[in-house]
Amino acid sequence: PGLWDMHVHLGEEQGLFNLASGVTTVRDLANDVDQLQDMRRRWDSGEGIGPRVLMAGFMDGPGPYAGPTKVLVSNEQQALEWVDRYAKLGYVQIKLYSSLDPKLVPPIVKRAHELGLRVSGHIPNGMSAEQAVRAGFDEIQHANFLVLNFLDPKIDTRTPARFSEVAQHGAELDLSSPRVKDFIALLKQHGTVSDPTLGAFEGMFIGEAGKMDPSFVAVADRLPPQVQRGLYSGGLNPPADQRQRYRDSYRTMQNLVKALHDAGVTIVAGTDALAGIGLDRELELYVDSGIPAPEVLRIATLGAARVMKRDSELGSVAPGKLADLILVDGDPVNRISDIRRVVLTVKDGVTYDPNAIWTILGIKPIG
DSSP, rough: OOOOEEEOOTTTTTOOOOOTTTEEEEEEEEEEHHHHHHHHHHHHHHSSOOEEEEEEEBBBSTTTTHHHHSOBOOOHHHHHHHHHHHHTTTOOOEOTTTTSSSSHHHHHHHHHTTTTOOOESSSOOOOOOHHHHTTTTTEEEOOHHHHOOOOOOOSSSSSHHHHHHHHHGGGGGOTTHHHHHHHHHHHHHHTTTEOOOOOHHHHHOOOOOOOOOOGGGGTTTOHHHHHHHHHGSSSSSSGGGHHHHHHHHHHHHHHHHHHHHHHOOOOOOOOOTTTHHHHHHHHHHHHTTTHHHHHHHHIIIHHHHHTTTTTTTTOOOOOOOOOEEEEESOTTOOOGGGGGOOEEEETTEEEOOOHHHHHHHTTOOOO
């Protein structure tokens, strides 16, 4: 079945990147309202080339760390007006961000659920992940916010501290502790989904200046030289005596994702990274975390379709379903990295040649 990327921020060229990588459906979690709708319309009509797009409406609060959006709400009336507008425009989800006043979460959740919309996002500053789940979050973006649930509640999660504090202290988290187990049980009980975006943290936590970003090692030689140069900048670049701790904290994040999976918490594969290529790495990281490859493939296909209530028409290859599928030169069930070797993509019955698309993008075709 065609792959799903459940965490994107689309630009025009990303339509090509996704289809070349076998990604036939994406969920956009923050974008300009008018530009996203126009792009989606053109991709659906065939005027442009890109995957199916599910839209999530972005919302934040005003302030020095507000997210990149015009939708900044400071009171309940403004927030509910935007929920209503997003629903009328065909959005299926609301994404909340770090500067939103936590007091606005319950009314936003209530109105969104009344209109059949899911609610997800960052955990607003001053709120814990546990509180967000109890307030009705259907999903939490980024694994760092799960780890932050157990760190100092005074950490200002509007700032880069939401990364650095996890890198410095995540390794201290005991995943076998009652507190962690109780939190995982809470996620399971409430049906809260995790969108961990492990790939977005790999280079940040374990990348080193002067060395290739680990997320791109497998594909770097296919990229243009000017792009390759940008992959040597490193991530958080900790002092030498802290590098192992950052690596250990990243492994803790991976182990936490595996613990969620083992406990029956639903995981969706999202990237928040380079389109298409980023999803390949995300799936590899899930397998590296200990989740069997067949289950990872299910997460990125039928599992995603079920979360978004589109599994009656998408997510598997079956009579009567829409024709979204890919042909892979390899066996990703036994070697997940073969998912990079997509040689044919079919979206809504239209076939695309990935190698022809890669050539247009200035990227070496798959050998």
